[in-house]
Amino acid sequence: MAENIKVGYIRVSSKDQNEARQVEKMKELGIDERYIFIDKESGKDFEREQYKTMYNLLREGDVVYITSLDRLGRNYKETAEQWEKITKEKKAHIVVLDMDILDTRGAEGLTGTFVTDLVVRILSYVAEKERENIRMRQMEGIALAKARGVYKGRKPIEIDKQAFEAVYAEVVRGDRTNKSAMRKLGLKPNTYYKAVKEYKTKTGRWA
Numbered sequence: 583m584a585e586n587i588k589v590g591y592i593r594v595s596s597k598d599q600n601e602a603r604q605v606e607k608m609k610e611l612g613i614d615e616r617y618i619f620i621d622k623e624s625g626k627d628f629e630r631e632q633y634k635t636m637y638n639l640l641r642e643g644d645v646v647y648i649t650s651l652d653r654l655g656r657n658y659k660e661t662a663e664q665w666e667k668i669t670k671e672k673k674a675h676i677v678v679l680d681m682d683i684l685d686t687r688g689a690e691g692l693t694g695t696f697v698t699d700l701v702v703r704i705l706s707y708v709a710e711k712e713r714e715n716i717r718m719r720q721m722e723g724i725a726l727a728k729a730r731g732v733y734k735g736r737k738p739i740e741i742d743k744q745a746f747e748a749v750y751a752e753v754v755r756g757d758r759t760n761k762s763a764m765r766k767l768g769l770k771p772n773t774y775y776k777a778v779k780e781y782k783t784k785t786g787r788w789a
Contacts, residue, residue, distance in 0.1 A: 645675045741769070
């Protein structure tokens with residue numbers, strides 16, 4: 583029987599976030615660099631390539647290390663689902679580094695498993711409610727600013743035009759898909775296609 587392995591999963595929500603600190607932490611835990619998986623996508627779905635690769639690699643008894651619970655999912659439902667898939671379907675362990683209680687290696691028996699799963703669901707729910715509260719406060723702040731006539735809207739996203747042209751040229755040649763280009767540039771679909779439209783309307787040149 584193959585020896586169990588330690589796996590590190592890192593997710594950052596945008597291209598600009600630095601994953602170096604998380605990678606260093608994984609290495610300190612003795613995790614082989616081959617088994618450190620990093621996703622930088624910011625989409626709302628769970629189509630994360632490195633996560634899928636990691637998940638398919640897992641075998642019973644392996645241990646997945648994550649820096650915090652929200653690395654597993656973007657909301658309560660996703661986090662709970664992925665926790666269940668790893669611990670129940672794969673029968674692998676999860677260790678959440680910023681919360682000692684969330685370490686399934688010590689959750690022996692039905693009671694231990696129940697307590698751990700319950701804590702995960704409660705914390706996921708609390709985190710999602712806090713995100714909702716933040717969004718609500720932001721909306722209320724915007725509404726108040728509009729009422730006062732001082733709301734200026736979001737600052738336009740700055741696009742590296744040189745990088746865009748180089749990557750989009752690969753799309754035109756058929757060497758890269760639009761989805762891959764978005765990942766490479768760290769752009770959301772609406773921003774990416776807006777840039778494409780602008781680029782095309784300028785007959786291949788920026789204004």
